[in-house]
Amino acid sequence: MFKKPKRNFRGRRKNSGNDEDSNSKASDNGDSRESPADVTAPSACVSVPDPLSTGATVKPKKIKKKKHQDTTVVDGSIHRSSSTLSFGQEDDEEGEVFQIKKSSHSRRVAKQLKKESRREKEERAKTDQDDDSDDAPATGYSMESLKKLQAEQNAANGHVAEVMLGSDAELSEFDDEDDEEGQDETGQIPDATMIHLARKKRQLAREQGEENFIPLDDTQRAEKGSKSRLVREEDHDKSDDDGERLDFSVDAKEKERRHIETTILAAAEEDDYSGGSEDGERWIQEQIRKGIGNQSNVANEEGAAPNNALPMQQQHQHHPMNETPANRVRVPRNLQDFSIDAIKKRLEDRLTGLVSVHRTHEMEMADLQSRVEECSLHTNDCGGRTKELEQRYRFYHDMRCYVSDLVECMNEKMSSILYLDRSMNTLYKNRTEKFVARRQEDVRDQSVLCQADKPGFVQEIDPATQRRTAEREGRRTRRRRAREMQNITEHYDGLSTDDEESKMDTNKFCTEKERIAYDASTIFDDVVEEFHHLKLIKSRFDDWQEKQKESYDEAYIGLCLPKLFTPLVNVELINWNPLERDARNFEEMSWFETLMLYGCQNASEDATSPDNKLMPSLVEKTVVHKVIVLVEEVWDPLSMRQTQRLIALIRRLVQDYPVINAENKTSQALLKAVATRLKRCLDDDVFVPLYAKQILESKSSPQYLFFNRQFWSAVKLFRVIVLWEDILSTSALQELALDGLLNRYLVLGLYNSPVDNDVVPKCQAVADAIPQNWFTMVDSKSTLPQLQNLVRVLSSIGATFMQQINAVSEFGKVYARNGVKQVSKMLVTLHAAEQAALLVS
Secondary structure, X not given: OOOOOEEOOHHHHHOOOOHHHHHHHHHHXXXXXXXXXXXXXOOOOOEEEOOOOOOOEEEEOOEEOOOOEEEEEXXXXXXXXXXXXXXXXXXXXOOOOEEOOOOHHHHHHHHHHHHHHHHHHHHHHHHHHHHHXXXXXXXXXXXXXXXXXXXXXXXXXXXXXXXXXXXXXXXXXXXXXXXXXXXXXXXXXXXXXXXXXHHHHHHHHHHHOOOOOOOOOOOOOOOOOOOOOOOOHHHHOOOOOOOOOOOOOOOHHHHHHHXXXXXXXXXXXXXXXXXXXXXXXXXXXXXXXXXXXXXXHHHHHHOOOOHHHOOHHHHOOOOHHHOOOOOOOOOOOOHHXXXXXXXXXXHHHHHHHHHHHHHHHHHHHHHHHHHHHHHHHXXXXXXXXXXXXXXXXXXXXHHHHHHHHHHHHHHHHHHHHHHHHHHHHHHHHHHHHHHHHHHHHHHHHHHHHHHHOOOOOOOOOOHHHHHHHHHHHHHHHHHHHHHHHOOOOOOOOOOXXXXXXXXXHHHHHHHHHHHHHHHHHOOOOOOOHHHOOHHHHHHHHHHHHHHOHHHHHHOOHHHHHHHXXXXXXXXXXXXXXXXXXXXXXXXXXXXHHHHOOOOOOOOOOXXXXXXXXXXXXXXXXXXXXXXXXXXHHXXXXXXXXHHHHHHHHHHHHHHHOOOOOOOOHHHHHHHHHHHHHHHHXXXXXXXXXXXXXXXXXXXXXXXXXXXXXXXXHHHHHHHHHHOOOOOOOHHHHHHHHHHHHHHHHHHHHHHHOOOOOOHHHHHHHHHHHOOHHHHOOOOOOOOOHHHHHHHHHHHXXXXXXXXXXXXXXXXXHHHHHHHHHHHHHHHHHOOOHHHXXXXXX
16 A cells, blocks of 8 residues: 655645735745646546455545636736646645545546647637747747747657646545546556656755746746746745745846756756657757857846856766767877878887887796696695605504604503502602611710719600611611621711611511512503503604604604603603612613614714704703602611612712703702701711710710710711712802801810820821811911811810820830821821921920
8 A cells, every 4th residue: 555645735825815825825835836838738537456366456445536727917918727737735644545446527627627728728829929039038048949848848748747636636535625627537556757857856856946947838927027927826836845945036037047957957857767869858958058158148238157057967067079089099189290200209118118018928928838837846846745645644643643642642641650650759768767767866875874974963764766776786786796797997976877677677668569560560561562562662763763863863863762751661760769779770771772872873973963862861850850759758868888889870960961961950859958958867866975074984885875876977977978079069069067066066076185195096097087278278378267177176185185195105105206296197187287386396
């Protein structure tokens, strides 16, 4: 269903009786109306197919239409014009309603309307003929031109009038339903092109103003200078919705120019719609020439013609002669250009440019041909290498899958390997802690026993202490007998290491150790050999290095292998403890023998090749890390044998493997662990009791025996610290040995010891343990600042021997003189020559 706004016609009908009032109101409202040619044509009843039904026809409702005539007196003659419908304001609330209805009465009314329309056209044509003589001079158009234009306009506007009157007739029914003269119009519904032309024409009329529109069938004209004019009802009909007020201040010449422009546009549109005609084209050309002539007159009168005064069609119109075709030679304006030299020069220039372009094209063609040849050669080469590339791809694919599976297997087994390694380290750690705790308990028990010999001190001995004392004395007796069997005479109590344990503890330790070792040997039983057997894994990477050396180097396999082989090496190192007496050398293990010569057959001359660093990297990641753990948790600094084995291992690592150096972080961690363990032993295990000289004069007393044992135990630790001379820094060693042990325990012990034959070996043991390279940084006549206390004690002992020479018997004088000589030598060794000279003199 289509809807159209409804208009109120009653207001217009009330004002139709007074022409002057209607004109004034229409002028005040600023409404515009189509030309009479648009509204005087007979309206038609439109029938369209119903989109909601098949074969039915949609007809508009009855249209009621009032017809009356207005008469106007012009020059004494009466002109009659047919009245048209007058429209009022629009009613937006109601719309057009189509009904399927058609009656014979409507057809009769339509025929009657057509007859009246033809009669009105004939009367209008007669009136135009009478007034042609008066209008021709005013408008500047000839009679023939106006007739042709009138015919063309009527032909085009007839269709528009049918559409417009059909719509207006439909709306008039809603305005006056009491009128019995209802009319139905029949005809064809206008197509989209006709409706578009009607709307565009009305839009042009609104833009130009009704004053600028020249109606071709106007039947009402007024004489020049006459105050009266013919008034029609259409002049009062301002039915357009555009509420703009017309501007009546337009100049007459400007009005004529706008009229010509509007007429040309309308004619062009009609010509486009109708397909064009020769008469229409001639009329358009005539209007263009007239417009140009009028514009020239205006320019002459005003002195200058602005560029924007011409119509848009004239401003953008290009004459064909002004354009030079692309394939046409441009004719020079100067006749001198027609000379032979000029033409020859132009031809030569043209030839030079073409030759240059041709040369460029030849170079490009040669380049393209060479590239084609290269591509063909490359294609043939690639085709010949297809088999090789296929084999390489398969090899890479196999290696990728193999390495992925190997890494996945190592990641899966790594947790079990670490668990077994921690279990073994814990087993050794518990054993060492048991030995250290037992030694500390023995020192505490002996100290308490020595305090019990003092007067007034009473202490009850519990059974646990008695049991520990009995076990301690039994171990000492067994060690003494062992030395006697080995003919070891130079031995002092306190230098031996009390690391003996019962057979039950030994069997328990060995059982647990064997269990962990067995679990380590069976950790890869559920894995295929090529994923855990070191030789098979090594062979796969050897093949890669041999067959695809370039890709092997680009993949940095040499840097990845140490991390890949680390789990397999750690499995073999689980049961390895270099601190034990029968410890196996790691260089004799199977992993070392397998990987020692890796890459040697294909090794490059470059010493920095990753393959050449495979073994040092493995030693750093496995052996050194294992040693660090043993130093922190298993090593006992008071055990001279463990210390000597550990120092021998570290020296060999430093000498044989360049990665073990002072700049290496792993090496620094190892040395730091050694220094930390020595300091902890110095704080926890060293104890030298201080007794009066009168008590220590009795060599059979418990105090003397306990003091003598603890002093020699401190001397042993002093020797252990000095053994790290070439490994630890000198400053760290001097701090531990001189500041922490010598001046804190040993010097006080020598000062409280009785000056007899037993004091000289003690002083000699301390003096001989001090490294001589410590004195290289000082003057030959002065000693180290940390040794000043020791020099003073030795000088005091030497002075005591000097006194004994004069006081004792002849037999005692020999021992006293030997004591003075030995003390003097020790002072010279300590770079205390002045003190030594005083004793000799």
